[in-house]
Amino acid sequence: MMKIVIIGNGMVGFKFCEKLVAKAPKDSFEITVFGEEIRPAYDRVHLSEFFSGKTADDLTLAPADWYAANDIQLYLGDPVKEIDREQKKVYSIRGLSVSYDILVLATGSSAFVPPIPGVEKNGVFIYRTIEDLEMMRDWAKKTKKGAVIGGGLLGLEAAKAMIDLGITDTHVIEFAPRLMPRQIDEAGSVILKNKLESLGLKILTNTNTTAIQGEDSIKSMLFADQSSIDVDMLVISAGIKPRDELAKQAGLETGSRGGIVVNEQMQTNDKSIFAIGECALYKGMIYGLVAPGYEMAEVVADHLVGGQKTFHGFDMSTKLKLIGVDVASFGDPFVAAGDGRTVVLEDTMKGIYKRINISTDGKYLLGGILIGDADAYNMLLQTAKNKVILPPNPEDMILGARGGESSGGDSVSALPDDAIICSCESVTKENICKSVTENNCESVDEIKKCTKAGTGCGGCVPMVKDLMLHTMAANGKYVRNVICEHFHYSRQELFDLVKINQLKSYDEVLDTFGKNDGCEICKPVVSSILASLWNELILDKGNAAAQDSNDRFLANIQKGGTYSVVPRIPGGEITPDKLIVIGQVAKEYHLYTKITGGQRIDLFGAHLSDLPAIWKKLIEAGFESGHAYGKALRTVKSCVGSTWCRFGLHDSVSFAIQIEERYRGLRAPHKIKSGVSGCIRECAEARSKDFGIIATEKGWNLYVCGNGGSKPQHALLFATDLDSETCIRYIDRFLMFYIKTADPLMRTAPWLNKMEGGITYLQNVIINDSLGIVAELEREMQLLVDSYKCEWKEVVDNPELQKKFSHFVNAPEEKDPSVKFEAMREQKKVADWK
Amino acid sequence: MITTETEGKLSWFIACKTEDVPVNGGVCVKYEDRQIALFHFARRGAWYATQNECPHRNQMALSRGMIGSLDTEPKVACPFHKKTFSLETGECLNGDDYQIKTYPVKVMNGLVYIGVDGE
Known part of the structure; x- marks a missing residue:
C-alpha cells in the first residue's frame, strides 16, 4: 500500500484528504496527517464569525471521527520537525517517525509581522488561528481603543473582528496610499473608506508605524510623521508569509521571498514531495486564497490516482462582504490606459462604486471593481473569464437591478460549458447541468450535495439556481416556481x-x-x-x-409615513369644478400636489387619520379611488383625439375613458397601464403600456406587453383595424389570461418574454382560441367588471372601517408626531430620511 | 386612559381592547413619548409588542407591516423596504445589523397590557 504523509491540517490539507479518499478505492493508500494546531482543520475564511457567535465546532470542516472513519491517521498538536529525504521519513516533535512514499506539504502560512520595535508587547496580536482569537477575546475585555495594522483583505477582516469584540473605537492603519491596494483602485478605496468610517472605524492610509510604545503592554503607536495614537490593543494583519522552513531545512528549492517552488503538478524538486496551498510558490506567485489551494489539492490527488491534471495559475477574482460592505474585484481590475477602456459608475450618496474595464475594441470585459453593490459579480466574472462578446452598451451590466425583472436565465445560458461557476470547488457549468439532467437534482441543496457547487463562499448560488431552472426548463421538466416557504405552488x-x-x-x-x-x-x-x-x-x-401595507390603507405610503392620494381621472379628462375641489382639499389638508405621469393629480403628505375625511370630500365631488396603491389598473392615458386635434382619426379620449372605467379596480399580478392614441403620431405613448391602442383609418390597432420603467420595451402589434367592441373583447381575454398565468410581480412585458411561442402563441390563445378558454376568460372578466365598487366609497360609508385609519390605537385623534415637513417652492416636502 | 401597575421592574399599562387590534395584524400604541407596535398573532394565539420605528430608515411604520413567520420564527416586515424582524427577539432577519426593542404583552379580561421598563 502506498504511504502518503501530509504535513499540515488546514483547509487545503483537509481538502486534499477529502479529495483523495473520494477518488481512491479503499485500502489503496495509507494516509497519515500531522497538524500543528490542536484542532482538526477548520474554516479560516469565516474566522471572524467566531466573534459573532460561531463556536470552534461550528467552524470545524470535519470532526476527528471523519478521519478515523476514512482510515486516516491524524496526529494533532504534533508538528513535523524534520524531513529525511534519503530515508523518506518524517520526524515529529513528539518523537514519532513515519515513512512515506509520497509527502505532501500543506504547511500554509503564518502572519507577516513587520519588524516594528515593540511588536512583542502584551496586547499585540496576530489574526490567524482560533488560539489567536481566544487570546484576543480575553484581552479585549479590558480594551477601549483598538488598532489594526493592515488595510488589505485580512486587515479589514481583523477590523470586523474588533467591532464584533465591542471595540468600536478602532483605527485601521495602512502603509499604502489606499485600502485593499491589490484589489481596488484609488476611487474605490475612497468609497470604501467613507463606508467604513460611517460605521465608526478610523482609517489612516499612507501611514507607516515606527514604534509600538508602552511598558509591558501597548499604550500607543508612533508613526513616521511623528504623530501618534493611544491604543491598548493592536492586531497585525498585514499579509502572509509562507511556512517553508521545513522545506528549506530539507534542502527543497524555495523562493527568495519565501514559498516552496513547485511545477505544474505541484511537485517540488524532490519528485516524491508535493506542496499545496499558501506554502507553494508557482511561477513566482503565492496564492493566498482558498479556491486556488483547493485546485492544487485536486491536481495532486488526481495525479496520485493516475490522472493528468495540472495547475496553471488561478484567477484571483474575489467577492466578499467586509463589515457589511460588498467588495469585489475580478480579472484585471486596474487596466492601464491604452490597454483598454474604463466605464465607472460612482454614487457617493449610496456608497457605490463600480468600474469595468473593456478591451479597446469594446468586445471583451477585462476586469473590474465593485464596491457597495456586488450583485453583478458572478455574471461579470463569467463574462470576463469566458470572453463572452459584450453587448453594444456594456455599461448596462453595472447599472444594477432593474425592477426585479431578472433575465438571469438567458444570460447563464450564453456561457460555455466549461465556464467555472463555483470557483471555490471548481465546478463547471457542465457539471451543474449534468447534475440536473443525469442525477435529477431539482433543488439547489441537491446540487450542492451532488457537485459541491455553492458549498464554499456561496457567492455562486444565485447562478446555480438560474442554471438549474434553465436546464430543467430546457429538458421539458416542470419548473416549480414556488411562491415562498409557505406555499409550495406557483x-x-x-x-x-x-x-x-x-x-x-x-x-x-x-x-x-x-x-x-x-x-x-x-x-x-x-x-x-x-x-x-x-x-x-x-x-x-x-x-x-x-x-400589502398600501392596499391595507388604500393609499401609497411615502417617506416619513404619510400617504399620497390619487383620485381617478379617467383618460386624463377633468372638469374645472373637479380641479377646484382637488385644490380645495389639498389646501385644507396641506397636501403637496403634483401632476403624475399618468395624467392625474397626486396629493402627498396626508396623515393616515385624515385619509377618510379627504376621500369623503373627493367622493362627494364625484371622484373615485384611482387604485394608485394597488397592483391594479392604473391609468389609461389619452391624447386629445379627433374632438379637437386636426390630425385625430378617432375620439381617443372617449375610448380611453370607456376602457379605464371598464377595468378600474381590476387587480392583477402587477400594475397595469394603458394608453389610447388618436393617430399614428402616438401622443399618448400607448406602445409603452401593458396594452395600447392606436387609431387607424379603419379602426383601432391593439398593441400588447409594452413597458416603460426600468426596462423599456415597445408593445407588440397584436391585432389590426379592430372595431371598438372586438378591441375590448380581446383586451378582456388578454388581461384575464395574464392575471391567471403570470408570476407574482411580473409585468406583462416579461410575462410575454418568458412565454414559449411568444406573441404568436398569445395571438393563437386570445384570437384563435387555441386553448378553448376565451369564453371562460370573457365570463370571468365580465364578473369583475360587474362587481366593481369604489373601495374608498365603501370606507367613507362605513364608520367601523374608518376606525382603522388612525396612527395611535389608544389616541386616535393624535397624528404621528415624528412626521416632519420642510418648505420647498411654495409647497412642502417631507424631511429627508437618514 | 393610561393605567399603570408596577410589577418587578416592569410597569404594565393598558394599551387597548383586544378587538381594537386586527386579527393577524398590528396597531401603534402611544405610551408617553414612545410609539409601540402591538401585534395580535392570532394564528398562534400570541401577542407581541416591539418598537414602532423601523431602524433601517427610522420610520414609524412597523405597526403597519405584515406579520408572518420565517421557519418557526414569528416576524414583521416593514412596509417601506420589507426589512423583517423577529417578534420574539427583535433581531433583523435579513442579515442586517439592526435590532429592535421588544416588550412583553399580556391579555386579561379583554384588555391588552404592555410591560415597559423605566427607560
Missing part, C-alpha cells in the same frame, strides 16, 4: 386551487394549501388572487391585515 397553480375550492380569505387559503403563518411575500400574492377572482372589498373577511 402563482398559477394557487390561482386555480383557490378558484376551484371557492376560498375567500387569506387564512382559509393558508389553512388549506399553505403551512405555518405566511409572510410578506405570500400575503400580497394570495390577496391579489382573491381580489382577481371575487372582487370583494379587500378590507373584508379579515383580509385587511393580509394586504
